Amino acid sequence: MTLADTNTPQRTRTASLLRLARKNKLSAFGLLMFTLIVLASIFAPFISPHDPLDQNILDRLQDRSAEYILGTDTFGRDTFTRILYGLRVSLMIGLTSTFLAMVLGCSLGIIAGYRGGWVDSLIMRVMDMLLAFPTLITGLFIVAVLGANFVNIVLAITVTILPKFARVARAPTIALKEREFVEAARALGYSDIRIMAVHIAPNILGEVVVLASLWAAYAIRIEAYLSFIGLGVAPPTPTLGTMIRDGFNHILDAPFVSIYPGFAVLLVVLSLNLVGDGLRDAIDPKLRD
Incomplete structure (x- = not known):
C-alpha cells in the first residue's frame, strides 16, 4: 500500500458513513431537529418581535397568548424570545467547549499512544486524575475559582x-502506529508530527466525531446545570438554566416559566443524541444492516 492509496479508502469510508446515516430515520430526524434549533437561534431577531431584555411588569407570569407565544417570566419578559437567545448561549458554549476538548484531547491521546513510554504514562496519569473527580464537581470548582463568564x-x-x-x-493510535502505511511513512523519513497529523488522526476521526456529538449534548447539560445554580453567564443575558431557576419559585402557580426552557434543553440534547446514535450505527460494522 502506498501513502497515496490511504486517502482513497478514507474518502470511500466517509461516503459510506453518510449513506448509512441517511438510512437511519431517527438520525435524520435528529439532524433535522438540531438544524432547525440552530437556525432558530441564529435568526432569533427575525423570528420574534420582542427584545429578550425588555421588561413589562404588568404582563408578568402570563400564560400563552397571541402576543406572547410561550407566556412571560417573572419580569414580564417574553419566554419564547429568551429561549431563542438562550439557545445561542447554550450552543456556543457547548459546541465550542466540545470542539476544544476534541482537538486538545485527541492530540494528547495520539501523542501518548504514538510515543509510548514515559510520555504515555505522564499524559494518561494526568487524564486519570481529571477523570477521578465527578465532571460536574470539576466544572463547579473551576468556575467558582475563576469566576462565572463565557x-x-x-x-x-x-x-x-x-x-x-x-x-x-489513545487506544486506536497504539494499533495504527504498527500498520504498514505508518511504517512506510517512517521509512520515507517523515516526521512524527506529520505521521500523527496526516496518517493517524484521519483514521480515528470517525469514532471521535460520533463521541463528540454525544458529548456536545453532555456539555450543554453541564452549562444548564451551572446556570441553574447561579454559576452561568451573568444576567441579564438569557440562558436556559437561568430561566429554569428563575421560574422555580413559581413552579406551582406558573410552571410553564420553567417547563418551556427545560423542554428546550431536552430537545437539543435529544437531537444530538439521535445524531450520535445514527453515526455510531453507521461506523460500527456489527450494527450495520
Whole structure:
C-alpha cells in the first residue's frame, strides 16, 4: 500500500458513513431537529418581535397568548424570545467547549499512544486524575475559582470532557502506529508530527466525531446545570438554566416559566443524541444492516 492509496479508502469510508446515516430515520430526524434549533437561534431577531431584555411588569407570569407565544417570566419578559437567545448561549458554549476538548484531547491521546513510554504514562496519569473527580464537581470548582463568564465556563467544560477524548484517541493510535502505511511513512523519513497529523488522526476521526456529538449534548447539560445554580453567564443575558431557576419559585402557580426552557434543553440534547446514535450505527460494522 502506498501513502497515496490511504486517502482513497478514507474518502470511500466517509461516503459510506453518510449513506448509512441517511438510512437511519431517527438520525435524520435528529439532524433535522438540531438544524432547525440552530437556525432558530441564529435568526432569533427575525423570528420574534420582542427584545429578550425588555421588561413589562404588568404582563408578568402570563400564560400563552397571541402576543406572547410561550407566556412571560417573572419580569414580564417574553419566554419564547429568551429561549431563542438562550439557545445561542447554550450552543456556543457547548459546541465550542466540545470542539476544544476534541482537538486538545485527541492530540494528547495520539501523542501518548504514538510515543509510548514515559510520555504515555505522564499524559494518561494526568487524564486519570481529571477523570477521578465527578465532571460536574470539576466544572463547579473551576468556575467558582475563576469566576462565572463565557470564557471560564467554556474552559471548565473543556477540562471536564477533555480526558474522555484522550482515552478514546489513545487506544486506536497504539494499533495504527504498527500498520504498514505508518511504517512506510517512517521509512520515507517523515516526521512524527506529520505521521500523527496526516496518517493517524484521519483514521480515528470517525469514532471521535460520533463521541463528540454525544458529548456536545453532555456539555450543554453541564452549562444548564451551572446556570441553574447561579454559576452561568451573568444576567441579564438569557440562558436556559437561568430561566429554569428563575421560574422555580413559581413552579406551582406558573410552571410553564420553567417547563418551556427545560423542554428546550431536552430537545437539543435529544437531537444530538439521535445524531450520535445514527453515526455510531453507521461506523460500527456489527450494527450495520
